Amino acid sequence: MELRQLHYFIKVARKQHVTQASEELHVAQSAVSRQIHQLEEELGVTLFVQKGRNLQLTPVGKLFLKRVEGIMNDLERAVGEVHEFLDPAMGEIRIGFPHTLGINLLPTVVAEFRKNHPNVKFRLRQGTFNSLVKDVINREIDLSFVSPFPEIHDYVAGELLMEEELLAILPAQHPLAGEEMIRLEQLREDPFVMFSEAYSLRSIVLAACKKAGFIPKIGFEGEETDTIRGLVAAGMGVGLLPEMALLEISPLQPAMVKVSEPRVTRTVGLVRRKDEKLPPVAEGFRQFLLDYFRSR
Template sequence: MELRQLRYFLTVAEEASFTRAAARLHVAQPGVSAQIRSLERELGQPLLDRSARAVRLTEAGAAVLPYARAALAAVEDVRTAVDELTGLLRGKVAVGMVAGSAALGVPEVLAAFHDAHPGVEVTLTEADTDPMLDALRAGRLDVAIAAFAGAAPDGIETRTLSDQPLVAAVGEGDPLAGRRGVTLAELGDRALIGMRPGTAMRAILDAACAAEGVAPRIAFEAGNPQVLGDLAARGLGVAILPESTARARPDLRVVPVTVPPMRGRVALAWRAEGPNGPAARAFIEHARARLATPPE
């Protein structure tokens, strides 16, 4: 039994797919399949059910999974113990972030961490909050910069990086330009430009509309706040944006939404039980110290 076989098995189990596992491991899919078959022959039991579209654990696979995870963690602990003696920090840190959060200083934080710890491999992916939280809980991500419509779910610790109103943003020639405020009800007959469903900002907007009895007319959806601003600047509707994003653009006019007020929060998030290893712990402390924080 080889550690490589256990690592491949664990990755396929987490991804529920040989294809995604191979991409994550940066190896060819046939190699992943061959190693897992070799492990199954050695154990005398199939560990994965390949009959469905998504790969699933068999009963034997579910029994083996925690031991495979523990064995790989023990090997990492051995490496860590030696690195600590020699003053080195090694390992991997998987970071996720929602679109638009780079403005909080994420690239600078990543660069500074790399300079301080060149032996640590850091990866960054962009995704919506819900799949990132699932990845955090499953151990596929170590830390995430996520947007929240409310409190963080159980098992997730957060540190708020930004907490600000969501506003209406329009182009210079829009009838709302120059208004000191607008209610959500007044926007009911306007073409709205909002984040796609599944994002925290869209959840905030949908909840506010439901509370006010407003049926919003979402004319355009996107996954990046800057794209929403581009559309609004060209007169295609009213974008719902974080205030700082809207005010940073000279081609937009900001109109506060007075009733009901809406706020969005972006936070650094990690597992409450702690990250997988010392590299991830070091990154979280580094990010907490360096990322932007909301004004008092």
């Protein structure tokens, strides 16, 4: 069994198509097919079945893919650690983030870190709270920003970096748009534009509304900050978003108003695998982040 076979197998499994996999690998389609066939012969199992124009993993193929991806991740990490040992300034940092931090915070801290470490590479992965924590546990990334910060967790540990206030966002023509501060209860009759159920901000908003004494009417759902902000600005409802997600000015700009009762906040933290030492370059970036947030 060769590493090339495993690499081809993973690519075909992800693309579900030999032609597309071969194009991405820059090798002939026949070479990919041959390597997959040889791998199946060596294992004595069928890894793929044809389904229309695509290939679908068999149950044993799915099991094999999970193990092989873990092996390849470990191998990639081992190679990276060797390179870091030879020259820590040339390493790679694999870090995850929720999309609300990708607008301003992540680019800012990466740019600041690279001023003194210009040769360090970053591999970034965006996701929801659950997907990011899972990626850390599965060693697909070394570190991740998460919100909310899990103070107690079986498999990850980390540090609370900051607490951020959520602001009410309203259409410009809303009766409360000119106020400096409102009570959340004043929005009980308005439809809310919310994140979908996979996003932690949704549960924060729902909990705040419950604390204010009402269950919000959900008019629209979205998965991106710009979508939420745009729908509100277009008059489709009201919402709550973190201050950091509202720093960028867009053509459709809602009114932003502070909420006094209840005060709505979210925590942002940095997590890593529990009881496991980070690669030197990732540890250096972690320490940089802790210092960065302490100074602010």
